[in-house]
Amino acid sequence: MNVAEFLNINTAKFPMKPAIGFKKKEKWTEITWSDFRRLVFKTANALCEAGISEHDKVAIYSDNSAEWIVTDLAILSLGAVTVPIYSTNNEEQAEYILNESECKIILVGNQEQYDAAFNILNRNHILKQVLVAKKAIWIKKENSQYFEDFIKKAEETFDIVPKEDEDLATIIYTSGTTGVPKGVMLTHGNFHKSVEAHFEFFKFKNFENETSLAFLPLTHIFERSWTLLALYGGAKVYFLENTKLIASALVEIKPTIMCAVPRFYQKIYAGVNEMANNSSESKKKIFNWAIATGTEVAELRRLNKEIPFSLNIKNKIAGIMVFNKVKKKMGGKLWFMPCGGASVSSEVTRFFEALGIHITVGYGLTETTATLTCFPFHNFEHGSAGIPFGDTQIKIGENDEILAKGSGIMKGYYKKPTETAEVFTEDGWFKTGDAGKFDAAGNLIITDRIKDLMKTSNGKYIAPQPLENLLSDNNYINQAMIVAEGKPYVTALIIPNFEALQEVIAKMNIPFTNWADIVNLESIREFYREKMDDIQKGLSGFEKVKKFTLMPAEFEIGSGEITPTLKVKRNVVLQKYAALVDKMYNS
Incomplete structure (x- = not known):
């Protein structure tokens, strides 16, 4: 079945129900399924008239928008192949x-993307036309057209092209933390079976009443597959074009479900805890009591046990006094949030469970159509990646x-047979490149990226992700990158949370000049030394960060330091900041 077939199914079921929402002239607008x-x-139809036929490739080079998802589904409907570009x-x-x-x-979304695409078009003999999502963008008329004008005269009826499970739907180029991007070939069957497996796994009730907010890049498999799942189930999906406006969008839209990466949860967790720590003793006591109560309820809910009447009453009071205020900043209606893209600490997931928001931690890759394992609603294990779902099979191999095996596994890397062969065993198992193990209850525990595992010159192995999570769970640290491979001890490049640090320098009566000067002040370095000592109390001596460098700016996507899902490209950062790293070992 063509994965876009849900358009016909849901339009028949809920013709006048809102399907998607987007901002138009600073106001949120919805359109119905019809x-x-x-x-x-x-x-x-417009794409067909422009010469696109079955199996042709069409690219989308844009931030999230209504035009993004409309174009994607149009490409899939006519049996062509979507190629998203970050x-x-x-x-x-x-x-x-x-x-x-x-x-x-x-299809492009902004001026910079248009200019790049137009330049490429003049050098590329296959690319024929640039479509522009918004009329606010200035275009050269040659081989360029506004999306609105492109579809204006097209017919409104269309027969979705039937597809088999093995037919190609999309080629997603992995941003990757190393090497040349590889085009992951995913099929209609990959998407369709993955969506069906999610609904079978979670057994959602009245899913068509849910509201999702798409703010992670649709180019990434996590948001793309989640958004397709939400639309497939009849939920309403809003598309946030400017991710910097996430705080206000949450309050305006009031989503009930949405996916996010660990950094989203870490920032909320760290911010709330820091606020509580800086409160009066009485407020601190109320906060701690509320969290303890919520945790007790969450633990019974996790084990699928009945919650005593008196505890339920206490939890409702905790909600009124603490939880509702936190949840209101996220819109007040969120209850289910998948988390993926990197590992997240159990402290963070326990905190959200105490609030009454179920964080479904999952594990997967672009090559596996996202989810291989995830938390069920009950009997999940904090700190794990959950259990296999659908027809997914997982085993632990060498090192x-x-x-993994299952219907979510990709067809291969586009035009790269050698690289494709390298990631499959002789008997067809996909090699994820991640190290892990199963606990006694069958939960998958991710230990680290095999390539990321570090060995100090003293022969000690360091898994960087858990350490980096521990550091970035703190409100004053936005991101951390551990350095240890071949070194005598562990060091770190620390990106401060500049918003929180702004308050610190104000309290210290330090006049602001620029961040490069501020992070080199001895008083600020001492402030972070104390934080690092406190954070690392429970670690073994060889695991502790002995020296660190405070960075004056965040790692940037544009310069290739981090991926669009905020994973640090270690090789790029190490090369770029080699002098800073050397200084930590030679001074």
Whole structure:
């Protein structure tokens, strides 16, 4: 079945129910399933008229928007192949993808993307046309057209092209923390079976009444597959174009479900705890009592046990006094939030469970159509990656590598047979590149990326992710990158939480000049030394960060220091800041 077939199914079920929402002239607007399908079908017909046929490639190079999802579903509907490009990719990176995938048309979202695409079009003999999502963008008319004009005269009816499970739906180029991007080939069957497996696993009730907010990049498999799942189930999905406006969007939209990466949860966890620590003794006591009460309720809920009447009453009071105030900042209605992209500490997941928000931690890759394992609603284990779902099979191979089989596994890497062969065993198991183990109850525990595992010159092995999570769970640390490979001791590059640090320098009566000066002040370095000592109390001596460097700015996506899902590209950062790293070992 073509994965876009849900357009017909849901339009028949809820023709006048809102399907998607987006901001238009600073106001959130919704369109019904009937209008949503009409837009998708008009776009599919317009693409056909522009020369796109089954199996052709069409690129989307844009931030999240209604036009993004409409174009994606139109491409899938006509049996063509969607090639998403991260909105943060530069011209050179976009050109590599367009050249290899041989895209004929590209949709762009902003001026910078348009300029890059137009330049590429003049050098590329296959790319024929640039579509522009917004009329606010200035375009050269040659081989360029506004999306609105492109679909204006197209027919509104369209027959979705039937597809088999093995037919290609999309090529997603992994941002990767190392090496050249590889195009992951995912099929209609990969998406369709993954979605069906989620609904079978969670057994959602009245899912069509849910509201999701898409704020992670749709280019990434996590948000793409989650958004397709939400729409497939009839939920309403809002698309946030500017991720910096996430705080206000949560309050305005009041989503009930949405996916996010660990950094989202860590920032809320750290911020709330810091606020509580700086409160009066009476407020601190109330906060601690509320969290203890919520944790007790969450633990009974986790074990699927009945909650005593008196405890329920206490939890409702805790909600009124503490939890509702925190949840209100996230819109007040969130109850289910998948978390993926990197590991997250059990302290963070326990905190959200205490609030009454179920964080479903999952594990997967682009190559596995996202989810391989995840938390069920009950009997999950904090600190684990959950249990296999659907028809997923997992086993632990050599060097503790996690191996997987199942209907979510990719078809292969586009035009890269050698690289494809390298990630599969002779008997067809996909090699994830992650190390892990199963606990006694069958929960998967991720120990680290095999490539990331570090060995000090003293022969001690360091797993960087748990250490980096421990540090970044603190409100004053936005991100941390551990350095240890071949070194006598562990060091770290620390990105401060500049918002929180601004308050610290104000209290210290330090006049602000610039962050480069501030992070080198001895008083600030001493402030962070105390924080580091406190954070690392429970660690073994060889694991502790002995020296650190405070960075004056965040790692940037555009310069290739981090991926669009905020994973640090260690090789890039080590090379760029080699002098700072050397100084920590030679001074």
